[in-house]
Amino acid sequence: MNIDACKAALAHLDIEERDTAITAASRDFFWYSPVLKARLDHVVADFVVRPKNEAEVIEVLKTCYAHDVPVTTRGAGTGNYGQAMPLAGGCVMHLRHMDKVKEVNPGRVVCEPGVLLKDLDAHCQEDSGQELRMFSSTWSTATIGGFIAGGSGGVGSVHWGSLRDLGNIIRLRVVTMEEKPRVLEFRGEELARVSHAYGTNGIITELELPLAPAYDWTGIFVAADDFGTAMAFADELANEDGILLKIASVYEAPIAHSYFQRVKPHVGEGTNLVGLMVAPQSMDAFLTFLNRRPDCTMIYRSDDHDWPRHPGPVFEYGWNHTTLRALKFDSSITYLQVRYAFPEHRELIEKIRADFSPEVLQHLEAIRQNGKIGFAGLSLVKFTTEERLDEIIRLHEEAGALIFNPHRYTLEEGGRQHADPTQLNFKREADPKGLLNPGKMIAWDDPDWTYEKMYAYPQMRAAE
Amino acid sequence: MNIDACKAALAHLDIEERDTAITAASRDFFWYSPVLKARLDHVVADFVVRPKNEAEVIEVLKTCYAHDVPVTTRGAGTGNYGQAMPLAGGCVMHLRHMDKVKEVNPGRVVCEPGVLLKDLDAHCQEDSGQELRMFSSTWSTATIGGFIAGGSGGVGSVHWGSLRDLGNIIRLRVVTMEEKPRVLEFRGEELARVSHAYGTNGIITELELPLAPAYDWTGIFVAADDFGTAMAFADELANEDGILLKIASVYEAPIAHSYFQRVKPHVGEGTNLVGLMVAPQSMDAFLTFLNRRPDCTMIYRSDDHDWPRHPGPVFEYGWNHTTLRALKFDSSITYLQVRYAFPEHRELIEKIRADFSPEVLQHLEAIRQNGKIGFAGLSLVKFTTEERLDEIIRLHEEAGALIFNPHRYTLEEGGRQHADPTQLNFKREADPKGLLNPGKMIAWDDPDWTYEKMYAYPQMRAAE
Numbered sequence: 001m002n003i004d005a006c007k008a009a010l011a012h013l014d015i016e017e018r019d020t021a022i023t024a025a026s027r028d029f030f031w032y033s034p035v036l037k038a039r040l041d042h043v044v045a046d047f048v049v050r051p052k053n054e055a056e057v058i059e060v061l062k063t064c065y066a067h068d069v070p071v072t073t074r075g076a077g078t079g080n081y082g083q084a085m086p087l088a089g090g091c092v093m094h095l096r097h098m099d100k101v102k103e104v105n106p107g108r109v110v111c112e113p114g115v116l117l118k119d120l121d122a123h124c125q126e127d128s129g130q131e132l133r134m135f136s137s138t139w140s141t142a143t144i145g146g147f148i149a150g151g152s153g154g155v156g157s158v159h160w161g162s163l164r165d166l167g168n169i170i171r172l173r174v175v176t177m178e179e180k181p182r183v184l185e186f187r188g189e190e191l192a193r194v195s196h197a198y199g200t201n202g203i204i205t206e207l208e209l210p211l212a213p214a215y216d217w218t219g220i221f222v223a224a225d226d227f228g229t230a231m232a233f234a235d236e237l238a239n240e241d242g243i244l245l246k247i248a249s250v251y252e253a254p255i256a257h258s259y260f261q262r263v264k265p266h267v268g269e270g271t272n273l274v275g276l277m278v279a280p281q282s283m284d285a286f287l288t289f290l291n292r293r294p295d296c297t298m299i300y301r302s303d304d305h306d307w308p309r310h311p312g313p314v315f316e317y318g319w320n321h322t323t324l325r326a327l328k329f330d331s332s333i334t335y336l337q338v339r340y341a342f343p344e345h346r347e348l349i350e351k352i353r354a355d356f357s358p359e360v361l362q363h364l365e366a367i368r369q370n371g372k373i374g375f376a377g378l379s380l381v382k383f384t385t386e387e388r389l390d391e392i393i394r395l396h397e398e399a400g401a402l403i404f405n406p407h408r409y410t411l412e413e414g415g416r417q418h419a420d421p422t423q424l425n426f427k428r429e430a431d432p433k434g435l436l437n438p439g440k441m442i443a444w445d446d447p448d449w450t451y452e453k454m455y456a457y458p459q460m461r462a463a464e
Numbered sequence: 465m466n467i468d469a470c471k472a473a474l475a476h477l478d479i480e481e482r483d484t485a486i487t488a489a490s491r492d493f494f495w496y497s498p499v500l501k502a503r504l505d506h507v508v509a510d511f512v513v514r515p516k517n518e519a520e521v522i523e524v525l526k527t528c529y530a531h532d533v534p535v536t537t538r539g540a541g542t543g544n545y546g547q548a549m550p551l552a553g554g555c556v557m558h559l560r561h562m563d564k565v566k567e568v569n570p571g572r573v574v575c576e577p578g579v580l581l582k583d584l585d586a587h588c589q590e591d592s593g594q595e596l597r598m599f600s601s602t603w604s605t606a607t608i609g610g611f612i613a614g615g616s617g618g619v620g621s622v623h624w625g626s627l628r629d630l631g632n633i634i635r636l637r638v639v640t641m642e643e644k645p646r647v648l649e650f651r652g653e654e655l656a657r658v659s660h661a662y663g664t665n666g667i668i669t670e671l672e673l674p675l676a677p678a679y680d681w682t683g684i685f686v687a688a689d690d691f692g693t694a695m696a697f698a699d700e701l702a703n704e705d706g707i708l709l710k711i712a713s714v715y716e717a718p719i720a721h722s723y724f725q726r727v728k729p730h731v732g733e734g735t736n737l738v739g740l741m742v743a744p745q746s747m748d749a750f751l752t753f754l755n756r757r758p759d760c761t762m763i764y765r766s767d768d769h770d771w772p773r774h775p776g777p778v779f780e781y782g783w784n785h786t787t788l789r790a791l792k793f794d795s796s797i798t799y800l801q802v803r804y805a806f807p808e809h810r811e812l813i814e815k816i817r818a819d820f821s822p823e824v825l826q827h828l829e830a831i832r833q834n835g836k837i838g839f840a841g842l843s844l845v846k847f848t849t850e851e852r853l854d855e856i857i858r859l860h861e862e863a864g865a866l867i868f869n870p871h872r873y874t875l876e877e878g879g880r881q882h883a884d885p886t887q888l889n890f891k892r893e894a895d896p897k898g899l900l901n902p903g904k905m906i907a908w909d910d911p912d913w914t915y916e917k918m919y920a921y922p923q924m925r926a927a928e
Binding site: 106107108128129130133159160161162165166167168170171187188189210211212213214215216238239240241242243244279280281282284285286287288289291368369370371372373 | 571572623624625632635679703704708743749750833835836
């Protein structure tokens with residue numbers, strides 16, 4: 001690894017020289033996890049480069065290849081799995097300058113990876129009343145490239161399912177890291193090579209994504225004394241085929257009272273909360289649905305309320321923002337990512353809640369999977385020790401819940417605990433030196449890994 | 465009933481005088497059913513009036529009320545349950561002049577009942593790239609008022625469910641038939657009073673409906689040698705959350721070969737066909753889905769084909785158009801309307817097919833119900849006798865399939881075989897003399913009816 005020669009060769013590009021800025025650009029939201037915090041807090045790149053277009057991306061990859069410099073690509077760095085942490089140092093390639101929206105058509109958009117989700121939506125809305133099918137709760141700060149390379153779904157998944165579902169990504173344009181980088185266009189089955197691959201096997205320089213109509217979504221909070229009532233409300237509402245939703249979240253008591261500052265004056269400690277975004281043309285139907293459920297009370301609707309302090313967008317209470325809000329009040333909180341699949345989702349959640357509440361508090365997001373509504377859990381966990389956290393995870397899995405462990409920085413451990421041959425095979429082809437986001441794909445580093453303990457990337461730079 | 469006085473009082477309106485035109489306006493598509501044909505073929509109104517606006521509707525209803533003249537309201541008369549047949553004669557009120565689209569907003573439209581579905585869609589498309597969430601296969605000839613008052617779902621139900629589902633109708637404006645007709649606005653729970661009530665308890669003069677984005681849908685035919693393969697294809701595709709569909713139909717062999725004239729050259733007698741409309745932004749994903757199923761072959765896509773004769777819109781092969789096409793080749797064909805509910809829908813269909821094919825050929829439409837994909841069956845039946853038809857229906861019900869009997873002209877018998885207290889109670893209020901579309905609501909005529917045989921409206925005019 002010849003950092004100095006590499007930097008010199010790239011000196012005509014936008015290179016960040018200041019140590020504080022390099023440190024800042026070397027971090028993502030890994031610190032949601034005390035486990036990752038203990039292991040990654042010292043990680044820092046040697047330099048940061050910000051290409052302005054695909055040609056500069058190619059130049060960066062080619063030059064780093066020549067000098068054996070690792071490249072970790074990032075957008076806004078809002079991922080929670082350490083996706084954008086440069087474990088072996090080297091170059092962080094920051095795509096913030098590549099923020100052009102190139103084309104908007106009915107039902108689709110073509111853009112560069114560095115555009116913020118919020119700016120992309122504003123562009124599509126302005127152009128033709130459209131918006132992204134789904135986005136992360138970090139909509140106002142995150143980039144589309146980061147969401148596709150490091151995310152799995154989010155706000156909108158209650159209607160459209162997950163990013164990995166057929167049709168939620170149309171096309172990705174990808175640059176390889178070889179002596180002579182190639183530019184490839186992926187569609188269909190090929191998309192699985194690089195989507196949710198953390199930039200380990202190619203760099204996305206252009207995306208084509210499906211759009212949905214943009215509506216002036218009504219943000220809503222519904223309160224219920226009973227957790228099961230709140231959960232059933234969200235589940236049954238999400239199963240109403242004629243009521244168009246963008247999000248349906250469930251927060252076990254006392255999450256809302258303890259951690260949602262502007263909601264707190266309107267709820268009690270025992271209030272279980274449902275957060276919703278409902279299309280305005282569905283509001284009458286929603287109110288009809290609500291009125292059939294006297295145990296549930298609407299305490300807020302964004303288009304008509306008397307709350308002295310506006311709570312902000314309802315989606316900024318959901319998905320990973322729930323954890324963020326809890327962390328602001330209690331730094332010992334961390335979280336799990338759980339999947340409770342239809343049809344036993346509610347029973348399984350009740351069982352797990354009975355076993356773990358309040359050490360683990362249920363935060364659920366209704367999500368479509370294979371055509372049916374289930375729940376994604378982003379449970380809040382009162383952290384004590386890594387051993388206890390591992391035990392909680394094991395007990396969830398034994399009960400039948402699928403865990404995507406957010407306390408691991410590898411693709412496999414944060415996923416389904418096994419190598420993805422599609423991603424691995426493409427890495428062999430596209431990154432022969434293994435320089436792209438090193439340490440994130442166990443299958444590349446250690447094909448015989450057995451997952452019996454947490455993987456520790458051997459080449460990770462030691463803390464100084 | 466004083467017809468002459470009534471006609472004289474309405475003489476300044478657009479009244480149809482010609483016998484042939486009165487006969488034409490007294491008929492709907494009841495003749496799909498040999499049972500209804502035997503009973504309703506002679507039915508004819510005394511006169512036809514075509515109001516131009518709500519004030520004229522009020523005048524017609526008030527005048528007919530004063531003279532005890534029954535009023536049967538119709539749009540294009542494309543219903544198959546005899547919805548618009550004036551069993552007791554009197555006045556047919558034809559709403560074709562009330563065809564204004566009043567307002568289009570994001571996600572919703574306000575219009576009059578007499579606008580054709582096709583014209584309404586064209587208006588919404590032109591205004592803002594929107595279209596109806598769902599429509600009947602008679603889109604090019606049917607009216608929106610007739611669809612709401614007499615229909616239950618159709619093209620689009622694979623995504624949005626049925627008209628009766630919360631949110632698929634926003635508001636209906638309704639005129640009552642009293643000494644002084646009232647104008648009422650219904651939303652929420654109140655909508656159930658008059659939607660799918662055949663105009664028996666009020667006349668819809670304005671509708672507000674939700675819209676979906678209009679896309680340049682790609683029409684597709686997929687062929688499979690095995691029926692179960694074709695059915696699974698449609699079911700699994702409709703469960704792909706990221707692939708946007710407008711219709712997914714399944715046609716058991718030899719329906720396509722026998723009855724789909726322009727498809728026939730491209731299929732064999734043993735070909736089971738799947739008809740689809742896929743959003744263009746979902747086409748890549750659809751092709752990916754298709755390529756995973758080597759037993760299924762795409763034989764047509766509307767945007768790229770070499771068929772010498774264009775088959776027309778794919779939706780005009782589905783829903784009730786399937787029966788219509790079959791009837792053109794074989795006048796002894798009739799049909800059933802069946803609901804096969806998730807999760808046993810496929811097993812149930814296979815069982816019924818084993819029992820009845822080819823006397824009953826499966827024609828299925830994928831439809832969302834309570835959040836899950838199931839099938840609506842519009843089975844083609846080789847008619848022999850009424851007794852055998854009743855037996856087939858009974859055996860379907862015994863097997864666990866829900867039948868909406870299209871060989872009956874009453875709301876109850878074409879529905880769930882019991883009185884609807886919401887509709888009945890509103891009829892008591894809105895139509896005290898029982899003059900609105902008489903003979904269609906058994907609960908009004910004969911509250912103690914036991915459904916042991918086919919209801920015969922006692923006041924039906926005898927054939928001359």
